[in-house]
Amino acid sequence: MEEVVFFHRRSATLILADLIENFELNKVSQRLYWLLKLGGIADPDGKISLDLRMTFLGKKEQARSCLKRILQWNPEKVILSHGRWYENNGTAELRRAFLWLE
Numbered sequence: 001m002e003e004v005v006f007f008h009r010r011s012a013t014l015i016l017a018d019l020i021e022n023f024e025l026n027k028v029s030q031r032l033y034w035l036l037k038l039g040g041i042a043d044p045d046g047k048i049s050l051d052l053r054m055t056f057l058g059k060k061e062q063a064r065s066c067l068k069r070i071l072q073w074n075p076e077k078v079i080l081s082h083g084r085w086y087e088n089n090g091t092a093e094l095r096r097a098f099l100w101l102e
Contacts, residue, residue: 007073014075014090020097022046022083043084047097064101070094 006015021041025033036042041049056063075090086093 005070007070007075009073012074012076012090013079014070014073014077014094015079017081018052019048020046020078020080020082020094021049022080022085024084041083045096046080046083047100053100060101067094067098067101 003019022043023036024043078086078090
């Protein structure tokens with residue numbers, strides 16, 4: 001998987017497309033509700049979906065290196081394409097969402 005991330009230094013805002021999904025369950029159909037819960041991509045504990053995580057098999061070191069670089073930017077806000085964004089504590093939310101890389 002390849003992902004382009006954008007970081008706006010002045011506002012300390014990181015913008016992601018698919019790396020983290022954080023769907024608000026009250027805004028989806030009942031059918032999707034359970035899939036999102038099972039996939040672990042439901043608010044407030046959104047993260048990378050299992051199918052996308054599988055693309056990192058054998059490439060965890062590369063993923064860790066990229067995450068380390070993103071964390072060094074120390075983002076305060078993280079805007080997501082899929083679901084509720086993180087208005088505060090962006091760096092901490094990234095660390096939580098990528099615990100699977102440890």
